[in-house]
Amino acid sequence: MRALKTARPIVVILVLAAVLRFAALDSGDVISDEAFYAFRSVGYLDFLFAPDQPTPIELLNARPAWTYLSFHDAPPLAFLVQGAAFKVFGENLWGMRIAFALAGLGSVWLVYLIGRRLAPYKSLRDSTGLADEKTGLAAATVMAILTPAVWVSRIGLLESFVIFFELVAVWAFLWALDERPRNRSDHYNILVYYSGLLWVRWGLVGVAMGLAFLTKYTAFVLVPIFLGWLTWERRSRDFKGLALACALAAALFSPVIIYNVKLFQTVGHFDLQFSYLLGQTTPEWQNLMGKEEIGTWVERLKRIGPRFVDATSPVAAAAFVVAVAASLAFLRRAQRSKSQPDRFLMLAMGLVAFSFLVIGPTLRFLVTAAPWLALLMGVWLGRIPRGLVWKFAFVLAAVELAYSMNTSLLAPARGTARLAFSPLAYDRYPWGYNELEAFLERRLAGVRPAVTIKTRYGFIDDLGVAGIARARAKGAKPLALLIIYDDSLSDKAMLWSLHRRLVYRGWPIMAASSYEQTLAARGQDFFSQQGLKRFLFIQGENDILRSPGSPEPNRKLAADLSARGVQPHAITAAGGTPRLTVWEF
Structure with a gap:
């Protein structure tokens, strides 16, 4: 009965999230990079009609077997999934976007699960055997209505998939760390700890990491996050588990490795992303599609703040700054056991922010910070007793919901950009x-x-x-x-x-x-x-x-x-x- 009662709020949150992600999903013109992915997904074909960035099959005027293993500018998984959606729903906007909307809805559920495992001030399971619902529900609510989280779920870009698989990996990682029996009555963890089933959990971490890597290379940030956390917490006994996870991830990622080896043998450099990162000369690719806008490190640092506000909303950005400041202050005075959620989130967000500086703070890249923002807000709302602060939070949530709907559901968005809607809305403007x-x-x-x-x-x-x-x-x-x-x-x-x-x-x-x-x-x-x-x-x-x-x-x-x-x-x-x-x- 208790479980049924606690299940009701998350069902309501998921229904709200589904409405925001699926309502009028076929509105908004195809004028963003989703066209590049959708066009190629229809036939799993790495071809773009771009003479200043010819793909390997254009250079060869043939499709050797190794060119099916990946694409010249992105890993293959999203193309395969979207291609399957086209076969089911047809070559239309529903077929183009539904898989990304489902991933966005799944991300809300995963934020809920991760929020429960980050429940502050207590062990990961309370005296009733249930995890902290308050933190999970608060984080899921923020994720359900947050402007970048809604927007990225309604457009056919890789970021929706990479957020989903990264969250699966984070949840599995925290689950794998929660293995030691707390007392003699903790029969489940006794079974896991002494039967070897713990390695199954680490295997799930590896599979999720591998799928994230097969979606977008930015997911490699998971490795320093997990390694950094184990080092910070002095959990050397778990390094073997992480090594197993990384080995499985590498095995899943091997098609991309083989593709890049063959590409190097053919043209003398790796794919577009790796060649740019390694500073390789790519005479065939005169247009690097956005790489020229990255700028110097100083320019990136200057742009990341304004771009973050553009990618979220004034309300969400302000709440995030307050939550970060509160967490940093809390870390200075709280006991180590009580500050565990803050330390994990600060580590993860710091490494994610650094990755934005490396790849450039492009607006669509910054939306991948949405789950970390939601989790941080969930942790702090989980600490606050219900009262005036929660009433204020409900008002802010209503404002964010209106901002999110104006950005992602209305076409065109109403009002003034950055005050009434995010500039993200321009990527779906109804031109006809x-x-x-x-x-x-x-x-x-x-x-x-x-x-x-x-x-x-x-x-x-x-x-x-x-x-x-x-x-x-x-x-x-x-x-x-x-x-x-x-x-x-x-x-x-x-x-x-x-x-x-x-x-x-x-x-x-x-x-x-x-x-x-x-x-x-x-x-x-x-x-x-x-x-x-x-x-x-x-x-x-x-x-x-x-x-x-x-x-x-x-x-x-x-x-x-x-x-x-x-x-x-x-x-x-x-x-x-x-x-x-x-x-x-």
Whole structure:
């Protein structure tokens, strides 16, 4: 009965977290780096249409077996999971984001479990045999509504997965340390301690670490956190357990190691992340996608504070600063046994903060601090008796909830940035690309390409042919169509909506500038001579373009079509604002 009563609050918290993570999950345009991951996950293909950062299969114009082991800029696990989601839910925004939302919901549960194990002022189990619910529930509540935690769960970025697997590893690590029997009646830990089942716990730590490493390399921060804690607590007897965990993690990570060895043998350097970290020369990769913005150590140190506020909220950032100051003061005067949660969290957060300085305080990287913030707040709320402070905390929670919903659920967010919503909201701004995607789905439903345009890569052509064959088997009718797009539209949106259809479905796609250049060089009848009978031209309005004013080829093509009497079709974004124009001729 007691267990049922204590289960009710966490169920309510998880329901709230689920609503915040799954409600209108398919809102928000695909204009962030999630396009890079989703495009490649559809076919587990390391290819980006980026001439200044060609992938190994582009350099080789082939897909040798070792290139399936990883990707040139990230480990493979997230691509595999997202690819499986696409197969279940289809190539849509639910398929793109649902696995990340599930990971975000799981992270709330894990923060609850870790919070219970960090219960202050007492052993990890109280006299009833139940862990401290108050700390766990408080931490889970913060994690459920915290702006970066909600935002990262609703977008297809690696950070949601890496947070989840890191939390599994942290929980398993604390569980592995809680092995010694406390008294003769502690039958469970007596069994674990003397039967060898403790090694199973350390094995779970290793598996979780390995999966985190296979998601994103930033998860390597777990190693110094765990090693540092064992050293600080003088738990030398547990070094063997950690060594086992690291060995298992390395075994799981071995595909990436093999990939990098083969890549080094082929081009003389490791993948994008390791080569940058080691200072290797990468003549093939002129664009390192954000690495040029990292800056010097001093510049990173100056930016980390403002970026942290941007990645959270003014309320959460202020609460975090107060909690850190309180923990540091508490460490100076509290007994060692009572300050254990503070010491563990200060160690972990210090190493995580240092990792941000190493990789650069990019906004999306800083959201991975969310669980540590939630745990620290949970520890302190667990210490405070219910009263005025808790009432004030409820008010702050309501403010944070509104801020979080405005950032992640409303599109577009209302009010002033940094006061009413986080700049994170700009990564899902409704420019109208989702409406373009819906238009293309309707227009291309039940048809397949009758004509294809060969690319320079044989494996891309093969994928297109396979896609056409699948459509033919479903009864799709042939359509000789060429899709032309405005050069100034978002590269990421075009990668998802257009180039995905080129690679995996075989549709001919071309930028307006290339279209006009081809006509000028080969004649006005060139495309019709290739068998193309219908054309779609997608043009953007000024406020949707990457730079004011459409390039000359786009304006010229639109003017020619207007002069011929072609009637355009307007695509409006949320709120009815015209953002795109589609010409069919």
